[in-house]
Amino acid sequence: MKVVLFCGGMGTRLGGLSDNLPKPMVKIGYRPILWHIMKYYAHFGHKEFILCLGYKADIIKDYFLKYNECVSNDFTMTNGGRDLKLKTSDISDWTINFVDTGLKANIGQRLKAVESYVGDDPVFMANYADGLTDTNLADMFDFFKRSGKIASFICVKPAQSFHVVDVGDGSLVKNIRYVRDSNMLINGGFFIFRREIFNYIRPGEELVVEPFQRLINEKQLVGYEAGKFWCMDTFKEYQELNDMYNQGNALWEVWKVNNHVEVKDRNVAH
Secondary structure, eight states: OEEEEEEOOOOGGGGGGGSSSOGGGSEETTEEHHHHHHHHHHHTTOOEEEEEEOTTHHHHHHHHHTOOGGGGSOEEEEGGGTEEEESSOSSTTOEEEEEEOOSSOOHHHHHHHTHHHHTTOSEEEEEOSSEEEOOOHHHHHHHHHHHTOSEEEEEEOOOSOOEEEEEOGGGOEEEEEEGGGSSOOEEOOOEEEEGGGGGGOOTTOOTTTHHHHHHHHTTOEEEEEOSSEEEOOSHHHHHHHHHHHHTTOOTTOTTSGGGOOOOOOOOOOO
């Protein structure tokens, strides 16, 4: 199944980290967050990627053109380093399409720009390319398939530590609590779409505004509540993800042996 990754944003909420890098190329450990996301999808059998490029697209292209398998794989070196034999491989069975979708295009327009790359596939996946999760993608897909709807996305508890305030008559505060202790959920991305989604996007529209409202009005949009979720929207969350990685507690690395679950690619019939 094809996976569309929105890689064109500037990542302004990451401050100076994304001044010289597109947001998906900010590193978690040895690899950029984009690689972690692609590795996640590949673990579940989805290895054909469509990268919607924009801001500093050349950096993303150059990274994969010069990709060094040895950074994240075991290998044997002989002949003074002139001969290398990889024990495992990351991307040898991946297909990656690099598509310029405009410097200032919004997510809806980036998605429309790659409609021809999705082709006639009845179902495809998409991602903001800035968040990580340990959600079982196979379970989410089964949920989507059973729903029979056109679109779905992960609903998550906000990771930020701000407070939610309830205000009553006379502006009196009735309650104050951490947002994670409330019933508030946010859009965490990790979309699954039927190709009919393209019929709901008009020129210039942002994906989750007008198109999603049309889906809501027609009862064609469902949310899948995830478990643990870490989104790299801010510098603080970037630090938290790297701390988790450095402590050997990278929950999103479902492809690691201790987290491994055998799954097969699943398809939805027309």
